[in-house]
Amino acid sequence: MLDDVVNSPSSIFSDKRKLELDYVPSFLPHREDKIKELGIIFKDILTEGYVRSIRALALGKTGTGKTATTSAFEREFRKIAEERGSKVTMVHINCHKQRTLYLISLEIANRLKLPVPTRGLSSQEIFKIIHDYLDKRNIHLILTLDEFNQFIDSAPQDELYFLARIYDEISATTKRISYIFIVNDTYSLYRLDKSIKDHIVQRIIEFPPYSSHELFDILKARAEEAFVKGAVLDETLKFISDIYGNERGGSGNARAAIETLVVAGEIAEKQGALMVTLEHAKEANSSINPEIPQILDNLMDADLHQLLLIKALIQLVKRGKSEEVQMGVLESEYQKLCSEFGEEPRKHTQVYEHIRRLRQYGVLNTRQSGKGMRGRTTLISFTLPLDQKFEDFVDSKIRGRMTSR
Numbered sequence: 426m427l428d429d430v431v432n433s434p435s436s437i438f439s440d441k442r443k444l445e446l447d448y449v450p451s452f453l454p455h456r457e458d459k460i461k462e463l464g465i466i467f468k469d470i471l472t473e474g475y476v477r478s479i480r481a482l483a484l485g486k487t488g489t490g491k492t493a494t495t496s497a498f499e500r501e502f503r504k505i506a507e508e509r510g511s512k513v514t515m516v517h518i519n520c521h522k523q524r525t526l527y528l529i530s531l532e533i534a535n536r537l538k539l540p541v542p543t544r545g546l547s548s549q550e551i552f553k554i555i556h557d558y559l560d561k562r563n564i565h566l567i568l569t570l571d572e573f574n575q576f577i578d579s580a581p582q583d584e585l586y587f588l589a590r591i592y593d594e595i596s597a598t599t600k601r602i603s604y605i606f607i608v609n610d611t612y613s614l615y616r617l618d619k620s621i622k623d624h625i626v627q628r629i630i631e632f633p634p635y636s637s638h639e640l641f642d643i644l645k646a647r648a649e650e651a652f653v654k655g656a657v658l659d660e661t662l663k664f665i666s667d668i669y670g671n672e673r674g675g676s677g678n679a680r681a682a683i684e685t686l687v688v689a690g691e692i693a694e695k696q697g698a699l700m701v702t703l704e705h706a707k708e709a710n711s712s713i714n715p716e717i718p719q720i721l722d723n724l725m726d727a728d729l730h731q732l733l734l735i736k737a738l739i740q741l742v743k744r745g746k747s748e749e750v751q752m753g754v755l756e757s758e759y760q761k762l763c764s765e766f767g768e769e770p771r772k773h774t775q776v777y778e779h780i781r782r783l784r785q786y787g788v789l790n791t792r793q794s795g796k797g798m799r800g801r802t803t804l805i806s807f808t809l810p811l812d813q814k815f816e817d818f819v820d821s822k823i824r825g826r827m828t829s830r
């Protein structure tokens with residue numbers, strides 16, 4: 426153990442990349458059964474002559490391992506297919522990034538290295554080209570659509586219809602495209618028309634929030650990969666997993682737990698300590714997790730523009746007399762803030778969508794103004810008390826988003 430400590434360039438971290446959010450470890454504690462479930466659902470695709478399109482729905486709250494698990498499944502399934510000589514390819518798309526059917530279709534073509542003209546074709550036509558390509562080469566595609574609720578919430582009905590009922594549009598003997606839809610709340614699904622829902626909600630794999638002991642195992646495995654051997658005490662991991670453990674009122678979010686561990690490690694490193702102790706974890710927790718753990722937890726993933734909207738609201742509330750701010754006022758403050766940060770402000774509909782999302786996260790309240798005000802307008806306020814810690818938290822997240830570009 427001393428060898429490791431002395432020879433490592435950092436006395437704390439041995440490989441910090443292993444703590445990055447998009448890193449998928451080779452072993453996922455408490456999710457191996459979900460990988461198996463996916464394997465059972467998709468195994469028929471490996472059989473020569475299989476003609477059907479399979480649909481699985483991964484459902485669970487934020488940080489419950491949906492992305493990591495489906496990515497691990499894709500990696501393992503690809504390997505098995507290769508060993509068996511079956512032609513299966515996987516494309517994992519985040520609907521938060523590829524927000525329209527057109528962008529999704531282009532991204533699939535791009536990942537398959539399929540040249541398609543970027544102008545002049547509709548998304549439906551691009552899908553047809555993709556299907557022909559798969560057909561000619563006898564390939565099955567498993568398309569994972571991550572954060573699919575974003576697509577449900579923003580896509581026009583006809584695009585949703587096309588995606589879900591693709592084989593009404595493309596006539597094919599062998600249905601080459603199967604899906605994994607990833608969704609973090611059922612609210613969007615309930616709103617779907619039955620004619621679409623039945624093609625999406627077929628086989629559901631649930632991802633429950635993690636309990637404390639599950640989070641402990643996740644953190645332990647991750648600490649072994651990313652930290653110098655013995656640098657993180659078990660009591661440190663236990664403290665963090667108890668904060669987020671679902672049965673103790675926490676969110677059961679592994680992302681937030683890992684992020685707390687990273688900050689604790691950084692504090693320890695800055696202090697020149699050889700170990701990440703309970704005190705470091707406590708300090709990390711209070712710096713990133715003040716009074717309202719669940720809300721801040723949700724904000725861990727917030728988009729830069731959601732954070733800028735929050736900052737704009739903070740400024741207005743601090744400046745103004747009222748806790749509630751009109752939508753239009755917030756929007757123009759946000760636009761000013763964007764120009765200070767050199768960011769292109771988002772359009773009204775997207776701003777609206779961000780506000781809706783922040784309301785879902787529990788950060789904001791919205792209500793329609795009563796009769797007293799000219800016309801009806803949306804009034805927006807914070808659900809949590811404004812304090813310096815919260816402001817600092819938002820500022821640090823904005824800095825983080827700006828520097829990670």
Ligand SMILES: Nc1ncnc2c1ncn2[C@@H]1O[C@H](COP(=O)(O)OP(=O)(O)OP(=O)(O)O)[C@@H](O)[C@H]1O
Pocket residue numbers: 445446447448449450452453454455456485486487488489490491492493494609632643679680683726
């Ligand atoms: N069982 C697990 N073992 C190891 N790491 C995990 C596990 N579950 C989640 N993680 C890690 O926690 C973080 C969040 O997980 P992931 O992104 O898969 O969650 P998610 O359910 O897709 O969340 P969201 O709905 O917010 O996208 C990632 O860094 C992931 O590697």
